[in-house]
Amino acid sequence: MSRGGGQELDRASHGGAEAAGGAFSQWTTDGIPAAERLDYWREDVLRRVEPRRALDTDRPFQASLRRISGTVGELVEHASDGLTAERTAARCARDDCDDIIIDLMLECTSACLEQQGSRRVRSGDIHVIDYARPSEMVRSRHRAIALILPRAQVCAVLGSDLSALAGRHFAGAGMAAVLGSHMRASLDNAPMLSATHRRLSVNAAVDMALAMLQAEQCEAAVTECFPQGFYAAATRLIEATCTDPSLTPDVVAARLGCSRAALYRTFALHGESVSAFIWSRRLDHARRMLASAAFSHLLISQIAFRCGFLEHPTFNRMFKRRYGMTPREARHSSRRAHGDAAGEPERPNEPRPGADHRRSREAQP
Template sequence: MQAMRSVTRGRDGYEQWCHDVRAICGRFESRAPRYLDDFAGHIALHRRPGLEFAQVATNAHSLAKTGHDTRAEDGLYYFLIYQRQGRSVLSQQGRQAMLDTGDLALIDSRLPSEFVYLADTQHVSVHLPCEALERRLRSPRPQLARTLAAASPMGTVLGGFVEQIAARHELFGEREGGALTDALLALLAPLADDSEHAGGRARDWARVAAYIDERLDEDLDPQDIARSCAVSVRSLYRLFEARDTTLGTYLRERRLACCAEALSTPAWQHESVTQIALRWGFKDSAHFSRSFKARYGMAPREWRHRPR
């Protein structure tokens, strides 16, 4: 079943094309070509049971989905973009993929993204359910906005496969649609797997955690931590986001944990509660006592003298 097709030209056609893009691909906003009367655009959504893809052609300057207009109802899909004609730049999560004819890249429809078209362009966007792809990965998420070149061996295979789906979709029946999507996921998963990047992040985290533990008594600044651990400040924050925490929360929790351990250790019994708090980076004893009680359910002195 073909759900929607739109071929539009000129100023009025541009508004219709923008409306149809939002209906098919989500809440994207377009930047018009320089001369709006010269606009030309085409978009079509094709659906078979188990298979969904869109064909887009335009001379518009760009399409963008920002954090403000991203909505869950846009669908839980990864879009596999196949550059059928022309050139474009695809951006997501601080990465850019330059796509020439025949190249491919993957984006997450749930996240902000941008397409900048460098010439009249055509692309195919295959809509892959997020859960179906993520089940096949070793890493939690796939690599996004990474160019898979048409000249590479797997780029040739995958691009040719998508081209045949787009060219011959009307010949596929109900059973073939799901089989084609499964085959596409099987081909894509090893290429999209972010396990190498995940390994790099694990090493980054190990350096950051060790650096912090050695300096809990210091005033730790994000810029200094990032510079000393050879990561960007943005990457530093992402390391903590991946663990559902923040740098400030992590520092407080580590300092409290070290204080709790010291208060329980005979070797530290000669040190006062205030001295232990200062040793692990708390500058205010009253603030330390409140934070400790909120975390462990009793005051530091009660913790020190609790039955063990």
């Protein structure tokens, strides 16, 4: 991902041949002599960004790094004690690395990014860092995730002039929020995923990031350019918010910064309907709650309400159509499977929770 050839690649931002195919790699300072840890981190791990000094001088420096490679990008999680790190103009010229970084700060008490101005960084913030330009970062003990994008990929979307990108901040809403959630989930689940699924997860993050950058510049993203990224972003958004009864295709499109028609086309590529996907996720969520002992104290109508259904009869009808049994039958089937006979059947005319029984504005499939 660097323009330069023949140089040893940065372990933290270049997968190399061994990382092809969604490899998952980890580094840590554990086992390194305390006096050598910062040097090890500088010389063997973070060769593109140079740690200058540790801020926590009362204990040995501690750090860890995890990386997943994709087809054209990488996800890197970096966690360490407080430090000051920089990328000087001399280093930019020497290593010829010009990647674009989407940096998500997960946890940090205080941090500052210096690139084309000074910006304070808070937990949850997403910033763009241009490796072709000098930069400096001062961070207390922190955990952050970086999505590394080849410059050529970004230029293909935004044009050759990327000068306005360096240091750009994205509010934690809309596509940026979905991208951040996906980046975090990809690394949290990396050890359990196959190499193929890890690679696909990184590729989806790349598509989401390019769509986010495009939408920021053009006020609307061309979903046809990144159909997989938009589909992944939309499904993740729906899965995270499906229990909100006000969630509709219009709301999903607005949060992603695309038109409803573009959203429909994206789902159509997968043979799916946006509305049907929303209702399907609500039903899946309800079935899990019905099968869980943690929710056995709730009436079925309360579970329906918590899963985004405002009308109990509607929930019963859709549940039976989907699973071939009523919610009550599903609950008792689960209890029998777990050897739990406790609990009386719920009353046929149980009260509906909440005072508002409006039908959802979204048409049911």
